[in-house]
Amino acid sequence: MKKNIFAKKIIFFIILILFWQVISMAEIWPNNIFPSPYEVGEDLIFSASDGSLFFGIGTSIMRLIVGLAIAIAGGVVLGIFMARVESVNQTIGSLVLGLQSIPSIAWVPLAILWFGLTDGGIIFVTAIGAIFAVTINTYTGVKNIDPHYVEAARNMGAKGTQLITNVLIPAAFPYMISGFKQGWAFAWRGVIGAELLFSFLGLGFLLNVGRQLNDVSQVISIMLVIMLIGMAVDGFIFKKIENKVMSRWGLR
Amino acid sequence: MTKLETKGIVKYFKHESHQLMALGGVDLNVEDGDFVCLVGPSGCGKSTFLRIIAGLETPDEGQVLFDGKPITTTGPERIMVFQEGALFPWLKVQDNVEFGLKMAGIPKEERAQISKRYLDMMQLTKFSNSFTYQLSTGMKQRVAIARALVMDPDVLLMDEPFAALDAQTRDLLLVEMQLIWEKTKKTILFVTHNVAEAVVLGTKVAVFSNRPSKIKKLMAVDFKRPRLTEDENLLGLQQEILSELRPEVKKER
Numbered sequence: 001m002k003k004n005i006f007a008k009k010i011i012f013f014i015i016l017i018l019f020w021q022v023i024s025m026a027e028i029w030p031n032n033i034f035p036s037p038y039e040v041g042e043d044l045i046f047s048a049s050d051g052s053l054f055f056g057i058g059t060s061i062m063r064l065i066v067g068l069a070i071a072i073a074g075g076v077v078l079g080i081f082m083a084r085v086e087s088v089n090q091t092i093g094s095l096v097l098g099l100q101s102i103p104s105i106a107w108v109p110l111a112i113l114w115f116g117l118t119d120g121g122i123i124f125v126t127a128i129g130a131i132f133a134v135t136i137n138t139y140t141g142v143k144n145i146d147p148h149y150v151e152a153a154r155n156m157g158a159k160g161t162q163l164i165t166n167v168l169i170p171a172a173f174p175y176m177i178s179g180f181k182q183g184w185a186f187a188w189r190g191v192i193g194a195e196l197l198f199s200f201l202g203l204g205f206l207l208n209v210g211r212q213l214n215d216v217s218q219v220i221s222i223m224l225v226i227m228l229i230g231m232a233v234d235g236f237i238f239k240k241i242e243n244k245v246m247s248r249w250g251l252r
Numbered sequence: 253m254t255k256l257e258t259k260g261i262v263k264y265f266k267h268e269s270h271q272l273m274a275l276g277g278v279d280l281n282v283e284d285g286d287f288v289c290l291v292g293p294s295g296c297g298k299s300t301f302l303r304i305i306a307g308l309e310t311p312d313e314g315q316v317l318f319d320g321k322p323i324t325t326t327g328p329e330r331i332m333v334f335q336e337g338a339l340f341p342w343l344k345v346q347d348n349v350e351f352g353l354k355m356a357g358i359p360k361e362e363r364a365q366i367s368k369r370y371l372d373m374m375q376l377t378k379f380s381n382s383f384t385y386q387l388s389t390g391m392k393q394r395v396a397i398a399r400a401l402v403m404d405p406d407v408l409l410m411d412e413p414f415a416a417l418d419a420q421t422r423d424l425l426l427v428e429m430q431l432i433w434e435k436t437k438k439t440i441l442f443v444t445h446n447v448a449e450a451v452v453l454g455t456k457v458a459v460f461s462n463r464p465s466k467i468k469k470l471m472a473v474d475f476k477r478p479r480l481t482e483d484e485n486l487l488g489l490q491q492e493i494l495s496e497l498r499p500e501v502k503k504e505r
């Protein structure tokens with residue numbers, strides 16, 4: 001069953017690449033506008049062999065990790081507060097909903113003014129793009145906790161931070177993990193977008209360089225890398241955690 | 253000696269626009285070592301009554317005295333076993349059982365020693381490293397009971413713990429529950445909607461009236477143990493309790 005689906009995917013992508021190759025060989029558009037998959041592959045190998053690709057990937061991923069970590073830490077704390085203290089929810093909660101509607105790219109000018117063209121600025125954009133998704137999911141998760149868990153824990157003597165770390169966080173975890181997943185998706189878009197505009201190292205910067213050099217195959221090859229990293233994180237890291245959490249928490 | 257006394261417990265709930273009087277002055281005296289089974293029409297406030305004794309809810313009038321002193325909040329001497337068990341799915345069986353000990357700051361090795369005794373008692377040793385989703389409903393209730401016993405409470409408050417079990421598992425647990433009570437000498441308040449269960453387990457059976465509920469009748473149960481659900485000499489008392497209960501259930505409709 002699983003093998004079957006995997007085979008289907010592989011065949012689909014092979015056909016897609018062949019199709020792409022055929023179209024480029026038909027020379028409808030000039031080669032420097034619509035490169036063949038072979039040329040894009042060549043470009044990938046070239047940027048991999050001189051190390052610039054890996055340096056770009058490493059830079060972007062570092063920024064992503066730091067930004068996402070900040071977003072998760074801040075979002076979890078904020079979400080728990082909103083869920084447990086009604087007046088925090090009524091005030092900060094409405095602000096969170098408002099801020100969430102701002103695309104992370106729209107934070108870039110502010111980040112440049114505040115942080116200059118630094119890593120800090122890009123990390124700021126990444127974190128702010130992800131934090132509200134984490135907050136809202138954590139809030140929903142804590143709100144949906146079976147009250148019997150909290151009562152049983154209180155009855156057995158849990159209070160204050162003990163209750164938060166031993167019951168609220170683990171009980172809300174299935175929701176929180178979807179928050180992390182959404183947060184990661186926003187953070188990944190945010191980091192690439194910010195790098196494009198900051199034009200300061202990373203995969204977004206390489207995209208920009210490709211554009212400046214009129215090098216379409218570099219642009220496409222970097223886009224492919226961005227997509228592959230996204231698929232890998234979704235498909236391996238988050239899928240694994242989600243499956244484990246869902247079955248252990250008895251949700252499937 | 254009186255372990256637990258409730259005096260005129262009244263509890264209102266908001267129901268749409270008006271106040272609903274769920275408990276209408278519940279008086280109950282529980283002696284040390286009593287096994288009191290509470291029966292009553294559904295929705296009459298049995299769970300609410302237990303939760304008030306646990307300290308999870310405050311009554312609008314009246315008070316609960318524990319060893320003569322009024323209770324104000326939850327305490328490890330009054331532990332509740334919930335209808336659905338309320339086990340923590342993110343913890344292994346052993347960690348579920350040790351939860352209260354951990355909250356009390358008892359070190360790991362000591363916790364393991366204490367929990368082992370109760371895991372053995374509830375025949376859970378084999379499952380101590382399982383997660384709760386791997387357990388049957390009956391096993392889950394055993395864990396819930398072990399988790400409560402580990403706190404060594406004076407009073408065990410059990411809210412329909414066997415309601416979701418199949419007949420065979422329930423019969424088994426009914427016998428075990430009697431043995432646990434004899435062995436541990438706990439005072440137990442046990443809510444059930446099953447009259448046969450009440451006479452098998454209880455030293456007393458308290459019948460709740462319909463809302464606003466009071467205790468309509470308190471009956472002593474004097475048969476030798478272990479009692480089984482199919483014991484014929486229990487049938488007479490069962491009928492008597494049912495005849496108290498029936499008019500209350502009718503009022504409900």
Ligand SMILES: Nc1ncnc2c1ncn2[C@@H]1O[C@H](COP(=O)(O)OP(=O)(O)O)[C@@H](O)[C@H]1O
Nearest residue numbers: 265266274292293294295296297298299300301
């Ligand atoms: N938190 C609550 N808010 C509003 N009504 C409640 C609440 N808890 C219980 N009730 C109502 O109070 C009555 C008694 O409930 P409960 O104690 O659960 O009854 P029982 O356990 O005897 O079935 C029911 O009518 C129920 O709907």
Ligand SMILES: [Mg+2]
Nearest residue numbers: 298299300411
């Ligand atoms: Mg109930």
